[in-house]
Amino acid sequence: MNSFWHDLRYGWRMLLKHKGFTTVAVLSLALGIGANTALFSMVDAVLLKTLPVKEPERLVLFEWQAGRPFRVNGMSGTSNVPTPLGTKGLSLFRAEVFEKMRQARVAEPDSPLSDFFAFAPMPSASVSTAAVVNPL
Numbered sequence: 174m175n176s177f178w179h180d181l182r183y184g185w186r187m188l189l190k191h192k193g194f195t196t197v198a199v200l201s202l203a204l205g206i207g208a209n210t211a212l213f214s215m216v217d218a219v220l221l222k223t224l225p226v227k228e229p230e231r232l233v234l235f236e237w238q239a240g241r242p243f244r245v246n247g248m249s250g251t252s253n254v255p256t257p258l259g260t261k262g263l264s265l266f267r268a269e270v271f272e273k274m275r276q277a278r279v280a281e282p283d284s285p286l287s288d289f290f291a292f293a294p295m296p297s298a299s300v301s302t303a304a305v306v307n308p309l
Contacts, residue, residue, distance in 0.1 A: 231287075235274075238262040266291075 188195045223229040236254045239261055256262035266274070271291050278286045 234264055235266070236262055236264045237266070 224232065226232065238254075238256045240259065254262040254264055275289045278284045278289045
């Protein structure tokens with residue numbers, strides 16, 4: 174145990190003697206720890222935490238598959254889903270298809286779907302407060 178304290182005092186003296194090396198080492202550690210913390214926080218928020226809804230394990234994402242010549246006019250975005258070779262699949266639906274699916278859920282009282290909603294990427298948005306428009 175005595176040699177441990179001796180080594181610790183020697184290391185401390187060397188760090189104090191070589192201030193440039195000490196500064197670089199401390200800054201490197203701080204940057205690495207900070208970047209790791211930021212990255213884990215992002216992964217935790219996006220991938221690990223469940224959505225704040227009742228029974229999140231019951232959420233489903235509707236997808237479709239069709240042969241290559243199937244037209245996808247009126248759809249944009251990148252929501253490709255894995256499909257067999259020679260087919261195309263997306264999780265995008267035209268507005269009319271979404272409306273029909275929602276109406277079918279409402280018309281059938283014992284539907285397994287408790288609710289139905291759509292989402293889409295928003296490339297830009299504006300907020301208007303006190304007659305001043307601020308882009309987001």
